[in-house]
Amino acid sequence: MDRTTEKDSKYTGLENMPLSELLRNINNEDKTVAGVVEKAFEQIEDLATIVTEKMRIGGRLFYIGAGTSGRLGVVDASECPPTFGVPFDRVVGIIAGGDGAIRKAVEFAEDDTQQAWKDLTAFNINETDVVVGIAASGTTPYVIGGLQMANEHNIATGCIVCNSGSPVAAEAQYPVEVVTGPEFITGSTRMKAGTAQKLVLNMLSTSVMIQLGLIKGNKMVDMQLSNDKLIDRGTRMVMAETKVDYKTAAKLLKEYGSVRNAVEAHSKR
Template sequence: MTLRLPSKSHHFTSFPPVSTTESPSLFDQLETRTTQELLKSINSLDQTIPALVAAAIPQLEVLVEATVQRLQNGGRLFYIGAGTSGRLGVLDASECPPTFGVPQGLVIGLIAGGDTAIRQAVENAEDNAEQAWRDLEAHQITDRDIVVGIAASGRTPYVIGGLEESRRRGIATGCVVCNAGSAVAAAAEFPVEVPTGPEFVTGSTRMKAGTAQKLVLNMLTTATMIRLGRVKGNKMVDMQMANQKLVDRGQRMLMEELGIGQEEAATLLTEHGSVRAAMAAYNGQ
C-alpha cells in the first residue's frame, strides 16, 4: 500500500500554542531515578501548589460570593469538566450532601462522556462543544443557577461550549483553570486562574493541576456552605449519619456542645437524626 502525502497546497490545521501545563517537565531521565528520588521530586513540585492557590484567593472570593447568592435564592451549583477535571467536579459535588446535609442535586457534577467517564475515558467526549449544554438542559437549568467549568488546559471544547451557552442565556458562570489567559477563563464571568506550570510527567495534569483544582473546589464549596449556615462553630452539624464513624462523631459533638454524657447524646441523636436537630431539641428550640 502506498502512502499518499498531501500536496504542498494542502492547508494543515495548525496546533494551538503549547500551554504551560503541556510544556516539558523540569525533570528528565525519570526512568533512571531511584524511587526515593522520584518521590522527593514529585513532592517538591506539589509544595508549590498552595502558594499558587493563595494568589488566586481574590478571584475565588468573587466566585464564592456569586455562588452563595445563587444558592440563597434557590439556585444550584453545576460543575462541568472532562477527564480528571470532570471527575474532581463529580467528587466535590457528591461529597456535599453527606458533609453538609444539603439535598442531592444542590451541587451537580457533570462530566464529558457521562457517568461512564468517571471510571474510564470516553473517546472524543471532551471535544464536543455542544454536549455540555445538552447535559445542563437535562437538569432543567435556569438563570437562578451557576455553572463552573473546570479545565486544567483552559481550552476544553466541552467546557467552553457549556460556559458560552450558559452565559448567553443569562446564567452565571465561573471556572477553575490552570493556565493564564485561556479560552475557558474568557468564557466565564467569574474566572479563577491557578497557573501551575509544567507537570512532573509532561502533560499529566492529574498531578499538580489536579491538586490545585481539588484545593480550589474544597475552598469553594466549604466556604459557600459555611456562608449558607451549614456549619456551627467548626462542626458539621448537618452531616448525614451514614455510618458508625459519623454516628460516633455526632455523639461527641453533642457531648462537647451540651455537656452531656454519651448515653444521652446517643439517645438524642437517634431520636432527632442530626446534630443540629438534637441540639435544638435539647435547648427547647
C-alpha cells in the same frame, strides 16, 4: 495563549531516577501548588461570592469538566450532601461522557461543544444557578460550549483553569486561573494541576456552605449519619453542646436525625 501545563518537565530521565529521588522531586513540585492557589485568592473570593448569593435564593452549583477535571467536580459535588446535609441536587458534578467516564475514559467526549449544554438542560438549569467549568488546559471544547450557552441564557459562569489567557477563562464571568506550570511528567495534569483544582474546589464549596449556615462553630452539625463512625462523632458533638452523657446524646441523635436538630430539641426542654 501560553499553555504552561503542556511545557516540557524540568526533569528528565525519569525511568532511570532512583525511587527516593522520584518521590522527592514529585513532592517538591507539589509544594509549589498552594503558593499559586494563594495568588488566585481574589478570583476565588469573587466566584464564592456569586455562588453563595445564588444558592441563598435557591440556586444550584453545577460543575462541568472532562477527564480528571470532570472527576474532581463530581467528587466535590458528591461530598457536599454527607458533609453539609444539603440535598444531592444542590451541587451537581457533570463529566463529559456521562457517569461511566468517572471510571473509564470516553474517547473524544471532551471534544463535543454541544453536549455540556444538553447535560445541563436535563437538570432544568435556570438563572438562579451557577455553572463552573473545570479544565486544566483551559481549552476543553465541552467546557467552552457549556459556558457559552450558560452565558447566553443569563446564567452565572465561573471556571477553574491552570493556564493564563485561556478560552475557558475568556467565557467565564468569574474565572479562577491557577497557573501551576509544567508537570513532573510532561502534560500529566492529573498531578499539580489536579491538586490545584482540588484545593480551589475545597475552598469554594466549603466557604459557600459555611456562609449558608451549614457549619456551627467548626462542626458539621448537618452531616449525614451514614455510618457508625459518623454516628459516634455526632453523638460526641451532641454531648459537648448539651453536657449530657453518651447514652442520652446517642438517643437524642437517633430521635432527631442530626446534631443540629438534637441540640436544638434539647435546648427547648
